[in-house]
Amino acid sequence: MIQFQQVTKRYAGGFEAVKNLSFEIQSGELLFLAGHSGAGKSTLLKLIAGIEKPTAGAVLVNNQNVARLSRASLPYVRRHFGLIFQDHKILFDRSVYENVKLPLDITGFNGMEAKRRVLAALDKVGLSGKEKLNPISLSGGEQQRLCIARAVVHRPAILLADEPTANLDRDNAHDILELFKSFHQVGVTLVISAHDETLMADYGRRILRLKNGQFTA
């Protein structure tokens, strides 16, 4: 379970990206974060993953205050998350296979098990047979799928996706959301941010709307 307790995030210069937010996300929930650019969606996801620390309040993940974790213990908490970034953060100096394998290298999986998991993740996102390619040769939708494969390959309990359907056409966006739905069906907690509410409406899940760092009705 994820809990926000009166969380405020103020950046240097005084800009408040998130203002006094309190809410909960249950285990296994599929939650959408909606709002315009600059509403605070990305900051909220970064606060959950411990990439940003709140200026005030507490962010609890499984009753652990993420903001209070030491530099040494934070990596171990991050391994519970699968992160899908708005800018993909794909490494173009290595193959599709090596990109997906990175979380397994970090956690020290052995060769055979890592290979099995990477191929399964690529199969799940529809990139089978493309493992040897350089990601630069993939389309925008395929790069997003690669990012998702990397996020799920170590089987995290929580998936945080920042604008995963941005820059994709409607069919591709639906395919990606269907993929997330399949992860949700096996018990993964999902927090997905997007600015296109019409896409979210098709899934009939809880939507938290943000505007200027605060929830709106």
Next chain:
Amino acid sequence: MKHWFRLHGLAIARTLKALLRHPVSNGMNLLVIGIAAAFPLGLYMVISSVGGIAQKLPVEPQISVFLKTDAPAEAGQALLKQLQGNPDLQEVRFVPRDQALKDMQAAVGVEDLLGGLDSNPLPDAIVLKARLDAPALQLEALQRQLAGNPAVDSAQLDSAWAQRLQHLLNLGRNVLQATVVLLAAALVLLTGNAIRMQILTRHDEIEVAKLIGATDSFIRRPFFYFALSQGLLGGLIACGIVVGGIVWLNPAVADLAQAYGQQFSLRLPGPLEVGAVCAVTLLLCVLGAWLAVRKHLHKYH
């Protein structure tokens, strides 16, 4: 434990990849490390080779007194008798000019040394060997006193040159120490800079790895292995340069020594010295990597 070995194996594989990805720039870097380490090693080999010879040289004080060629024989004999009573001397030997000429002919290996000369130009000489415990100041006073004798052309304190050589060797050792300190600092800075460049070029990889749960040690490990390989290979290159240099120089050095009737050559570094050079370059490179990693990895989440 298996997990630990797996992570280290992975780091070594990543290091090898990084080395092979830029073979030219990494090769140049290795060469710079090798050349930097070769300077003090080469200097050390020269000093230890010359020092070995110097240790065998007699440093017991000896005064050579050369009489004037026109000095009457009685004056020489009187001086000899006077010196034989000196308690600071253990041996007083008269070397007649004909004997001196024979000795010189034997040393140089030329039968007809006089050639076109009218007569033997060498003077009679008296060689004085002082007792080892004779005070140096007293010997210097004796040398000055003998030099002032009207029958004496010159008097030389012969241990002086050996002492000068020792002083030169001491100076060389000091220069070596200063060179080692300076080049050690250069190696640390050089490796630190190479690692800094690697951190910059691998910025994306480090950022992604940190975001998805990589520990600091996971990020640091390949850089340390890189520095380790640079230090080890750089040390071996330094030894190679010095061995090559000595092999190349030795015939010329031997010829020069031969011209002075001596046998001398520079010695090659032994296994212990090679090991020590590799260990030192390795430690310095790892130190440079540690400083660079410590300074530059903090900015990542």
